[in-house]
Amino acid sequence: MRRSTTSGVTDTARAADRRRLGAVLGAELICAVLLVGGSQTVPAGPADAAPSVAANPSPSAVAPSAAARTVTTPDGRITQLIDLGAPGGAALLDRIGAQLPGATAAVTAFWGENWPRELDIVVAGSPQQFATLAGGGTDVAATTTVDRIMFSPAAAAMTDADLRIVLRHELFHYAARSETAADAPVWLTEGVADFVGRPAAAVPPPVVPELPTDAELATAGPARSAAYDRAWSFASYVADTYGADRLRTLYVEACGPGHADIATAVREALGAELSAVLRGWRQWRDS
Structure with missing residues (x-):
């Protein structure tokens, strides 16, 4: 998931890295739909998956014997870490618990x-239970709903750096759920979540400075990873040029319930026309 900050990597290496990022963060397309939705029926999974249940069931209702423990972060937030029995699940939760203080602070x-x-x-x-309860595929590390963040057991294979990004990214979605409308522009919800999730020292990779479309973000593979790069790059530009507080304001204006169209939201939040902001983004990327 970590990108090289040097110019010496090959196009093949960049493509492989983008595929890796898409695999880890592909969950966000699901998250954008579920953030503010109510209870829904989840389609039945494979025969050996958990039974079909509401989209946001209590983990104890799904697995009464689930192992759980509580972590309290320095800011007083309380997190229940719940292991539904995957091999390596407890160790993954230990790693998540260790990263929670930094994630909540970020x-x-x-x-x-x-x-x-x-x-x-x-x-x-x-993996079958993850698909049934969270809608995640084999290329998805985690999903966020109105009630919880759920990780695939395959996330145990992630490096600590990758886990850090995914946890912060998902935790932002959870934090912003009340300010995220069902029809919010996906490229902005994902770009801001990536801005929060990725290390501050990370340098957005070279990208075509065009806002990604929902279709690009919905298509698995290199195109989706490149679309995430562009969304992250735009959010990083706004924060670098106008300040992180203005990026937050833009999120609320453009993504909140009853939000304005993106051109109006940009004008209200940044005091500039969308065309001027896009032009500035392109110049920033080329500098």
Whole structure:
């Protein structure tokens, strides 16, 4: 997931890295749909998956014997870490628990204190259960719903650096759920989540400076990874040029319930026309 900050990598290496990022963060397309939705029926999974249940079931209702423990972060937020029995699930939750203080601090630094103080983080018991309960495929590391963040057991193979990005990215989605409309522009919700999730020292890779489309973000493979790069690059430009607080304002204006169109939101949040902001982004990328 980590990108090289040098210019010496080959196009093949960049493409492989983008595919890796898409695999880790592909969950966000699901997240954008589920963030503010109510209870829904999840289609039945494979025969050996968990039974069909509501999209946001209580983990204890799914697995009464699920192992759970509580982590309290320095800001007083309480997280239930719930293991549904996957091999390596407990160890993955240990790693998540160790990263939670930094993740909550990063989200609060950008979003502010006003977000839910209780959270469930669940590791599914199997890939089939992850698909049934969270809608995640084999190329998805985690999903976020109105009630919880759920990780695939395959996320246990991620490096600590990758896990850091995914946890912060998903935690931002959870924090911003009340300010994220179902029809919010996906490229902005994902770009801002990536801005919060990726290390501050990371340098956005060279990209074609055009805003990604929902179709690009919905298509698995290199095109989706490149679309995430562009969304992250735009959010990074706004924060670098106008300030992180203005990026937050743009998110609320463009993504919140009853939000304005993107041109109006940019004008209100940044005090500039969208065309001027896009022109500035292109110049920033080329500098």
